[in-house]
Amino acid sequence: MKHLTSEDITALEPRFRARFINSLSGFKSANLVGTQDAMGITNLSMISSAFHIGADPALMGMIIRPDGVPRDTLDNIKQTGVYTINQVSAQIYKQAHQTSARYDVGVSEFEPVGLTAEYINDVAAPFVAQSRLKFSLQVREIIPLAINNTILVIGEISHVLFVEQALKADGYLDIESLETVAVSGLDGYHTTKRLSRLSYAKPDQDLSQLSVDGD
Numbered sequence: 603m604k605h606l607t608s609e610d611i612t613a614l615e616p617r618f619r620a621r622f623i624n625s626l627s628g629f630k631s632a633n634l635v636g637t638q639d640a641m642g643i644t645n646l647s648m649i650s651s652a653f654h655i656g657a658d659p660a661l662m663g664m665i666i667r668p669d670g671v672p673r674d675t676l677d678n679i680k681q682t683g684v685y686t687i688n689q690v691s692a693q694i695y696k697q698a699h700q701t702s703a704r705y706d707v708g709v710s711e712f713e714p715v716g717l718t719a720e721y722i723n724d725v726a727a728p729f730v731a732q733s734r735l736k737f738s739l740q741v742r743e744i745i746p747l748a749i750n751n752t753i754l755v756i757g758e759i760s761h762v763l764f765v766e767q768a769l770k771a772d773g774y775l776d777i778e779s780l781e782t783v784a785v786s787g788l789d790g791y792h793t794t795k796r797l798s799r800l801s802y803a804k805p806d807q808d809l810s811q812l813s814v815d816g817d
Contacts, residue, residue, distance in 0.1 A: 632690035637678035688733035772816030
């Protein structure tokens with residue numbers, strides 16, 4: 603097997619190193635973050651860093667890269683305290699990827715990439731109409747990480763919208779049925795194939811397969 607040391611990694615060409623290190627963590631979730639500033643200008647950005655923190659309260663975290671350059675997403679979240687996370691499906695992954703282009707300040711990514719902003723209730727942030735699983739969050743903590751100047755944003759889920767048939771009897775949400783895609787590295791997109799659902803692991807019991815429907 604190929605063996606790289608920390609010195610070898612440091613010596614890699616920067617873009618090569620970024621793709622390589624981003625690939626090490628395996629498949630990641632593909633999501634679009636929807637925000638709006640205090641003047642009503644919307645923003646849409648692609649992330650692969652969203653992660654579960656807890657269910658009670660319902661908390662999600664995400665990492666935003668250093669804000670030494672303009673970061674509309676982070677600025678908007680700080681202004682309004684609200685944002686949406688919209689899962690990316692196989693039907694919109696190219697449009698989602700295109701949101702990472704550096705559009706001019708004041709240009710909403712929704713229109714040039716061909717996605718539609720939608721609003722519900724009193725949520726002051728846009729959802730992606732084409733997304734099949736999406737939720738809004740209220741900011742609870744914004745934590746700068748000194749080790750590399752990234753920002754950890756923690757939000758509490760306030761509204762969830764999804765295709766109803768994906769929710770199973772035991773609370774399992776079948777995201778594969780929604781054709782949700784995964785990301786590898788910076789630019790690889792994948793559909794998934796479920797192997798099985800497995801029973802709760804106990805030291806004195808063999809594993810068994812669970813029904814996808816949770817019944």
